[in-house]
Amino acid sequence: MTFKTFSLFTVIIVLLFSSCKEQRLEKNKEELSTKVKLDTIDTQKTELKEEIEKEGAPFVLTEDNAIxxxxxxxxxxxxxxxxxxxxxxxxxxxxxxxxxxxxxxxxxxxxxxxxxxxxxxxxxxxxxxxxxxxxxxxxxxxxxxxxxxxxxxxxxxxxxxxxxxxxxxxxxxxxxxxxxxxxxxxxxxxxxxxxxxxxxxxxxxxxxxxxxxxxxxxxxxxxxxxxxxxxxxxxxxxxxx
Structure with a gap:
């Protein structure tokens, strides 16, 4: 294998590794984002009334929140x-x-x-x-x-x-x-x-x-x-x- 061919092969390997690493990072970020979002929604549900009272905002019942x-x-x-x-x-x-x-x-x-x-x-x-x-x-x-x-x-x-x-x-x-x-x-x-x-x-x-x-x-x-x-x-x- 010539030096030129070896260098090209090395670059390809590095690029593939970097791409896979970026994909794993993006996937981990996406999963973390989803978890944080779900946890935030759950927290908002259980603390909705307390937050409203704390902020002094009027609480109004609707078709979406009454039940x-x-x-x-x-x-x-x-x-x-x-x-x-x-x-x-x-x-x-x-x-x-x-x-x-x-x-x-x-x-x-x-x-x-x-x-x-x-x-x-x-x-x-x-x-x-x-x-x-x-x-x-x-x-x-x-x-x-x-x-x-x-x-x-x-x-x-x-x-x-x-x-x-x-x-x-x-x-x-x-x-x-x-x-x-x-x-x-x-x-x-x-x-x-x-x-x-x-x-x-x-x-x-x-x-x-x-x-x-x-x-x-x-x-x-x-x-x-x-x-x-x-x-x-x-x-x-x-x-x-």
Whole structure:
């Protein structure tokens, strides 16, 4: 082998080695980058609420983050009872533990003060009373600050629409999957129950005190559209235990 041929062969070997080394380095960099990125995303998920609170930025629920948020929020909940105060008396509701998203949503909205000064805005005789809405700017402002989202139905936990059951209506807007409107709820008045609702709506609790108040509200006169002739205000909603 001539010196010229040997030199050329040596250069080729060096270039091939350098190329392979660069490829391995690029592959290692790519794998490291992917791992860091995944770890960062996971960290962001678990620390999302803490970072938002630390930075003082308003936290707004959306279709993208609501389920994850309520999944984590439910782990922090130790209470399962909410009291609604009206001019007719108090209604005490016990929430079911095995309907976690709807329970967490109701506790969260109660603690945020959302239900305060909303109405029992729909009263259907011998059927239901429906609450959580109001035709005022305060309620609209609260909704915009909390966020726009829906909840998936959770209808297979064995709960029926017995008298006194609290359940969540589905949104009426482009909603083939019967996703629940998170800001409203209804209480069944029918005796013994309204079982035709089973499978279509999600029961997430029951009245344990104050069914006489529910009945009194259900007996109030209504206008067209089942809106009470005089507003029936939820003066305060509070988590009591």
């Amino acid at each position: 994850e948020f309520f999944f984590e929020y439910n782990k922090t909940i130790t209470e399962n009872t909410v009291k609604l105060t009206t001019r007719f008396g108090d209604i005490t509701i016990e929430l079911y533990d095995n309907v976690p998203y709807h329970k967490a949503n109701f506790i969260y909205l109660t603690k945020k003060g959302y239900f305060d000064n909303t109405y029992f805005h729909r009263v259907v005789k011998n059927f239901i009373i429906q609450g959580g809405n109001a035709d005022n700017l305060e309620t609209a402002k609260k909704r915009s600050e909390i966020g726009r989202y829906l909840l998936p139905p959770d209808t297979r936990k064995g709960h029926k629409h017995h008298r006194g059951t609290i359940s969540m209506p589905s949104s009426e807007i482009d909603n083939p999957h019967m996703l629940a409107s998170p800001y409203e709820f209804f209480i069944v008045v029918t005796n013994p129950g309204s079982y035709h609702l089973d499978g279509g709506y999600t029961p997430f609790g029951r009245v344990i005190e104050g069914m006489d108040v529910v009945d009194e509200i259900n007996s109030q006169p209504v206008d067209d559209g089942d809106w009470p002739s005089q507003n029936i205000t939820i003066e305060k909603a509070e988590v009591i235990k």
